[in-house]
Amino acid sequence: xxxxxxxxxxxxxxxxxxxxxxxxxxxxxxxxxxxxxxxxxxxxxxxxxxxxxxxxxxxxxxxxxxxxxxxxxxxxxxxxxxxxxxxxxxxxxxxxxxxxxxxxxxxxxxxxxx
Amino acid sequence: xxxxxxxxxxxxxxxxxxxxxxxxxxxxxxxxxxxxxxxxxxxxxxxxxxxxxxxxxxxxxxxxxxxxxxxxxxxxxxxxxxxxxxxxxxxxxxxxxxxxxxxxxxxxxxxxx
Numbered sequence: 001x002x003x004x005x006x007x008x009x010x011x012x013x014x015x016x017x018x019x020x021x022x023x024x025x026x027x028x029x030x031x032x033x034x035x036x037x038x039x040x041x042x043x044x045x046x047x048x049x050x051x052x053x054x055x056x057x058x059x060x061x062x063x064x065x066x067x068x069x070x071x072x073x074x075x076x077x078x079x080x081x082x083x084x085x086x087x088x089x090x091x092x093x094x095x096x097x098x099x100x101x102x103x104x105x106x107x108x109x110x111x112x113x114x
Numbered sequence: 115x116x117x118x119x120x121x122x123x124x125x126x127x128x129x130x131x132x133x134x135x136x137x138x139x140x141x142x143x144x145x146x147x148x149x150x151x152x153x154x155x156x157x158x159x160x161x162x163x164x165x166x167x168x169x170x171x172x173x174x175x176x177x178x179x180x181x182x183x184x185x186x187x188x189x190x191x192x193x194x195x196x197x198x199x200x201x202x203x204x205x206x207x208x209x210x211x212x213x214x215x216x217x218x219x220x221x222x223x224x225x226x227x
Contacts, residue, residue, distance in 0.1 A: 034216070043118075043205055043218030044157070089157065101147075101170070102216060104157040 002027040002094045006105025013080050014113055021108045023090035024072040032093035033066060033073045034102070037086045044089055048075070080112045117141045118206050118219035126225045132194040135222045137206030138187060145169075147216070148181055148191050149205040157205075163189065196226045 003026045013019050025033075031052040036044035050057045050064045050073065057064050061080075066073040077084055087109050091102040119138040127133055139146060147162040161171040166183045174181070178197070183189040193200055207218040 036218075041220075043207075043220050045218070046215060049215065101159065101162065103159070106156040 002030075002092070002103050004090060004092050004103050004105045006090050006108060008108060009106065010109045010111070012111045012113065015080060015082060017080055019075075019077045019080050019084070019110055019112075021075045021088055021090065021110075022072060023074070023092075023105050024070075025092040025103075026071065027092060027094050027103075028071070030092040030094065032102075033064070034091050035062075035064060035075050036089040036091065036104075038089065038107075039086045047088075077110075080110075082112050082114050085110055085112045117143075117217040118208055120204075120206050120219040120222050122222055123220065124223045124225075126227065127196055128227050129197055130195045131226075132192065133196045133200075133224060133226075135191040135204050135206075135224070137189040137191070137219060139189075139206075139208050141208070141210070141217075143186075143208035143210060145209045146183060146189055147207045147209075148189070149207060149218075151203045151205060151221070152201075160191070160204075193224075196224075198226045200224060201226050 006023045034049035035047050037047045038044040048059050048062050048064050050066050061078045063076045087107045089107050090105040094101050094103050121136045145164050148160040150158050160173045161181045162169055163183045179193055181191045203221045203223045205218050205221045207216045
C-alpha cells in the first residue's frame, strides 16, 4: 500500500543552525505534500505545503522542495529558534488528494538548543 | 486548533467500558476525518465523511469502533468495548471547501486501563 518514510526520527541542532527533514513517498498519484508541526498536547498544525506542479516553496525561514521523479520532498528550516522545537510530520495525498486524504510520515522530533 | 472542537480532552476508563469521543466543526467544511495517533504507528486515518456520509472506513481497526456524523456540525467516534490497546490520542480534522488543507482539533487523549 501507500507509504511515506520520514528521516531522521530525531534531530538536535544549535540555535541559529539549519534543520533539514526528508521524506519519500510511494504513490505516483500523490499531488499534494503538506508539512505539519505538532507541539506538546496540541494537534498538528499546517506550516507549509507544496503541490506537484511546483519544485520549491518558501515562507520566511521555512522552505520545502519536491522532486517528483525521485518521489521525495524535504523541509528546510533556517536560523532555527528554540520555539521551533516540536515534532514535524510530512504527508502525501492519496486517492487523488482532492478530499484531503493524507498518509503521514512517522514524525521528526526537532530540538533546538539555545 | 481553530476549526474543530473535540471533547473530552482526556479520558481514563477501564477495559470493557464504552467510550464516546466528540467532534464539533466550528467552520465550514467538505470532509471530516478521524485519526488516531500512537508512538508505535504514528498518525493513522480511521474514517472520513463527506457531506455527513462515511466514504472510507477501511482504517477502522475492528468492529468495536464505530463513527457517526448525524449532521454537519457534529461527529462521534465510539469504542465498545474498549481495550488497553485502544489507548491513543484521537484527532478529528476537517478540510475546507474546495481545498485539501487539513485542520486538526486539539485531540482527545484516551487511556484504557
